[in-house]
Amino acid sequence: MAVKVLVVDDSGFFRRRVSEILSADPNIQVVGTATNGREAIDQALALKPDVITMDYEMPMMDGITAVRHIMQRCPTPVLMFSSLTHEGARVTLDALDAGAVDYLPKNFEEISRNPDKVRQLLCEKVHTISRSNRRYSGFSAPGNSPAAAPSAHASSAPVAPSRPAHTAASAAPKRKSYKLVAIGTSTGGPVALQRVLTQLPGSFPAPLVLIQHMPAAFTKAFAERLDKLCKIRVKEAEDGDLLRPGLALLAPGGKQMMIDGRGSVKILPGDERLNYKPCVDITFGSAAKSFNDKVLAVVLTGMGADGREGARLLKQSGSQVWAQDEASCVIYGMPMAIVKANLADAVYGLDDIGRHLVEACS
Template identity: 85%
Template sequence: AAPAAAPAAHGHANHAPAHPTTTGTAKRKAYKLVAIGTSTGGPVALQRVLTQLPANFPAPLVLIQHMPAAFTKAFAERLDKLCKISVKEAEDGDVLRPGLALLAPGGKQMMVDSRGTVKILPGDERLNYKPCVDITFGSAAKSYGDKVLSVVLTGMGADGREGARLLKQVGSTVWAQDEASCVIYGMPMAIVKAELADAIYSLDDIGRHLVEACL
């Protein structure tokens, strides 16, 4: 991935984390995976977050963006050019590694296993979302227990809430984007209303907090 200048992070006093000790706790956890789910407004939000991560970011990342199949490969390639970390559309059998973000392919489902391997499955017609945040989050909870740092960004609906619930049940961390910086405050609101958010951050601050939590 090509080097890119990180956007300035402008914090707001009223956007303080829900629990001030979140970052300290995060540092002790040694996260094995960062999982980010988003929908409407997600392409810009993901770019804002990922361009703030250094090339030596120590955790693998999985990205779930509601997007048709024809667009995810090009989107991943664009992010890869803009970011210091590497970004690619996930393929079946890809191996998670630090500093690599794998984007779920449109029209399919992405799961992760405890060996650090990605599984790409056909999109289930019974599911509204392909890819679905809940499915990836749920597999991360099963495979990595309390070592997942998950983030729910802007988006319509409530995809991610049930997956976040599973992550919380095994002791993992869940962050939500705040209302003021969302294009659509649907998915993050579902997390907050279900009292699943360990912290609520403005979009401009999420990248910085990821670095603090994982480095």
């Protein structure tokens, strides 16, 4: 059955172009378009699409407000279009916090210069986030009423309730003097990381590194956002930064982050041969080499299998690997790869991971 898509944008050119690209895929059906946020809400209620593509800046009602209303009234996976700027990053993070699943850069030049690449990426994103639809059905964010803006200190994204944390694979966390906590994630990661990291006390005893698939223009804004919300410190990693307890270093977009045995961070150019920049496997692998069995790695929501091979190296060194459970993932791809490869020492719901990190590292 074809994925039904509603395209929302105030630009007639962009609506037509996105509709043409999606309609060229025989497994996608564009069921409607809208020119502003209010039309988007009406169309979402009437057409019940599987996915909505959403612009931010529109007349009458902006995209973030529209997402908030849609998540309250008819929760639907939303793919945001955003500009690759610091302001675009801030807006996109607000949209994800409001309930959007994923985002794509809105780049007219790229569409003209490389239409095949854009077509493949857009259709892949739509197909992938359509599969998250069942996780949104019937769920809405606590306190996320259409009349009220979400709190700046709490995620308003609707997330399915976690399954009980203690599954067959999930014993109590193993307490240890870890030299590093490494967290890797992709789609759904910005909200998931916020949920985990805001549970950690400022006195958290271990250093952290964060690897989130994200464009170069976004990671600084994301680190700043997390730093404001969390008790621990969060910053975008720079070459030569030192690992410190209670400090989380976020891998910069478009580059690779490695750890050496002295606890120093190396930031390297993104290798064009690698699909992900930053890549979870690269950072996990360097952590395994540097700290052997003193690493606690966590793989959160995301599509694909990045992190699996790095986790394998960590397990071979004696370190611990956790995976987020399927019920609380936006996209159960990266954690599933860990579980299927029998690399997970524990599988926890999203809202339990922060608490267990505190227990394990205390």
